[in-house]
Amino acid sequence: MTEETYDVIIVGGGFSGTYSLYKLTKCGFRCKLIEKGSGFGGTWYWNRYPGARVDTYVPLYELSIEELWKDWEWKEAYPSGEDLLTYFDHIDRKLGLRQHCLFNATVKSAHWDAHNHLWKVAAEGNTGIYKAKSRHIVLGVGSLSTPYIPKIKGLDRFAGKWAHTAQWPAEGIEFRNKRVGLIGTGASGVQVVQEVGPKAQELVVFQRTPNMAVPMRQRPLQSNDQALAKASYPETHQRRRHTFGTFDYDLNGRETNDDTDEQRELVYEELWDLGGFRPLIGGYIDVLSSKHANDLLYAFWRKKVCERISDNGKRAILAPETPPHPFGAKRVSLEQNYWEVMCQSNIDLVNVNEEPVIEVTATGVRTTRQEYEFDVIILATGFDGYTGSFLQIDIRGEGGRTIQEHWKDGVKSYLGTSIDQFPNLWYIYGPHGPAALNTAPVVAEIQTDWLAGLLEHLRNQSITKAVAKSTAADVYSRHVCDIAPPLVLQANSWYLGANVPGKMRAIRDYMGGVPAYISELAKEVEEGYPGFQTS
Numbered sequence: 240m241t242e243e244t245y246d247v248i249i250v251g252g253g254f255s256g257t258y259s260l261y262k263l264t265k266c267g268f269r270c271k272l273i274e275k276g277s278g279f280g281g282t283w284y285w286n287r288y289p290g291a292r293v294d295t296y297v298p299l300y301e302l303s304i305e306e307l308w309k310d311w312e313w314k315e316a317y318p319s320g321e322d323l324l325t326y327f328d329h330i331d332r333k334l335g336l337r338q339h340c341l342f343n344a345t346v347k348s349a350h351w352d353a354h355n356h357l358w359k360v361a362a363e364g365n366t367g368i369y370k371a372k373s374r375h376i377v378l379g380v381g382s383l384s385t386p387y388i389p390k391i392k393g394l395d396r397f398a399g400k401w402a403h404t405a406q407w408p409a410e411g412i413e414f415r416n417k418r419v420g421l422i423g424t425g426a427s428g429v430q431v432v433q434e435v436g437p438k439a440q441e442l443v444v445f446q447r448t449p450n451m452a453v454p455m456r457q458r459p460l461q462s463n464d465q466a467l468a469k470a471s472y473p474e475t476h477q478r479r480r481h482t483f484g485t486f487d488y489d490l491n492g493r494e495t496n497d498d499t500d501e502q503r504e505l506v507y508e509e510l511w512d513l514g515g516f517r518p519l520i521g522g523y524i525d526v527l528s529s530k531h532a533n534d535l536l537y538a539f540w541r542k543k544v545c546e547r548i549s550d551n552g553k554r555a556i557l558a559p560e561t562p563p564h565p566f567g568a569k570r571v572s573l574e575q576n577y578w579e580v581m582c583q584s585n586i587d588l589v590n591v592n593e594e595p596v597i598e599v600t601a602t603g604v605r606t607t608r609q610e611y612e613f614d615v616i617i618l619a620t621g622f623d624g625y626t627g628s629f630l631q632i633d634i635r636g637e638g639g640r641t642i643q644e645h646w647k648d649g650v651k652s653y654l655g656t657s658i659d660q661f662p663n664l665w666y667i668y669g670p671h672g673p674a675a676l677n678t679a680p681v682v683a684e685i686q687t688d689w690l691a692g693l694l695e696h697l698r699n700q701s702i703t704k705a706v707a708k709s710t711a712a713d714v715y716s717r718h719v720c721d722i723a724p725p726l727v728l729q730a731n732s733w734y735l736g737a738n739v740p741g742k743m744r745a746i747r748d749y750m751g752g753v754p755a756y757i758s759e760l761a762k763e764v765e766e767g768y769p770g771f772q773t774s
């Protein structure tokens with residue numbers, strides 16, 4: 240069979256891949272999207288765990304394409320995973336994207352053919368090996384898509400059901416009236432507790448680090464209100480590109496000490512009542528740079544949540560007096576009734592720092608203190624972030640250099656979208672781009688719009704190869720590390736890869752805010768793409 244040749248092969252059917260497919264086909268490029276799952280959705284396709292819900296409200300968490308939003312209605316401000324999957328169906332139907340896709344196929348390798356300036360791509364699917372060639376390749380493989388499963392002794396001999404939240408079976412796992420063990424209390428763990436806690440016979444939560452979750456302030460959305468609000472959607476979708484965290488609010492420009500204690504308390508209270516990420520990215524600008532500012536915010540957070548934790552023993556584990564790490568040095572989680580559910584009598588909270596897990600047995604989990612019996616074990620243990628999904632693919636650039644070799648001493652990228660020595664390879668919402676403090680659909684649009692301009696420029700000039708210059712990648716990569724807020728370095732977060740044993744601890748995210756990032760992209764265009772070598 241002759242291999243098809245495309246202008247662009249896109250890997251991944253989440254927001255990055257889906258928007259890239261829409262934008263690049265619209266620009267006249269012949270594209271093929273390859274996706275491991277059987278449909279669009281990315282994160283929302285895989286994370287079907289009980290309670291999965293986005294932490295950014297709509298219409299911020301959606302694509303800005305009018306054809307999509309003009310006749311789409313959300314049920315709630317913070318949509319559930321299920322609703323987001325339905326939204327992806329809507330995208331597919333409206334934009335007619337499926338015809339360009341190969342689903343149920345995992346890209347295994349991408350090798351650069353230096354002679355013909357083409358990528359040779361191979362994917363493994365349920366119908367065999369699929370091979371194709373393309374001038375460019377766009378990886379939309381996600382920042383948080385490779386699950387991290389800790390090596391817990393005995394997991395494979397557990398006789399009940401177990402699953403990682405990001406590999407949740409589509410048919411679900413019954414947890415009603417079951418004995419459930421949950422390992423991990425990040426954003427996924429918080430949502431599992433809220434959903435499973437009230438329905439399980441018993442839930443034992445194994446916590447290593449307390450989660451400084453803040454109120455989501457979920458609310459149902461009415462059709463009339465949404466219809467009226469749509470008049471301002473174009474403005475709202477534009478505005479989110481011009482704020483630090485891609486929201487419709489911004490840092491207030493003041494430092495913590497600019498206000499008196501009383502004034503500050505009022506500011507904190509207002510941010511708290513508004514909900515979401517506001518205490519971190521809608522408040523004082525020094526929260527992630529000043530320990531004093533951070534400690535004050537932690538004290539406020541602790542006061543607020545302790546009012547809701549009625550159980551004294553659990554309060555000490557959930558909200559200790561000393562911050563486990565600076566507030567916001569890990570992505571802040573949003574909760575709806577986490578503290579109240581945690582205090583239910585059918586929920587046991589185990590601090591694994593005092594009572595470590597020794598092994599999983601056939602019937603449950605054995606710690607240093609006792610054995611817990613479970614029907615279901617849920618691992619909400621996070622992801623091998625940023626690089627995990629890249630390093631699973633056999634990617635070879637110039638001279639056959641592998642991505643594993645190229646990044647063995649850390650990520651090196653140019654503008655968080657390209658890699659020196661890997662010509663015509665681009666990626667969206669990945670390492671060194673704005674991800675951790677930002678919103679996927681917005682960043683996907685920003686980076687893809689920029690990339691579409693670059694690919695059109697290459698096409699207009701009949702250029703068949705563009706590769707980031709090593710010097711440009713060095714300078715940009717150093718810059719990404721230099722601009723990270725200092726307190727972020729003090730947590731064992733997925734931002735740093737510190738959640739995965741043996742992974743190099745390093746900043747892999749552009750944390751300078753989206754307006755600054757957009758300026759860097761714009762400068763590259765205005766100056767005629769000086770960071771790239773072309774031929």
Ligand code: N01
Binds near residue numbers: 430570
């Ligand atoms: O993963 P995490 P996540 N023994 O890495 C614990 C997005 N997201 O899937 O903190 C015991 O945050 C680990 O402990 P510690 C969002 O960006 C969004 O929850 O490392 N525990 C931690 O508690 C989020 O930030 C939404 O000490 C172990 C947990 O597992 C990102 O995804 C929902 C352990 C992992 O937390 C990741 O969130 C879900 C071990 N051996 C996810 N190993 C929303 O939109 C790990 N842990 C709301």
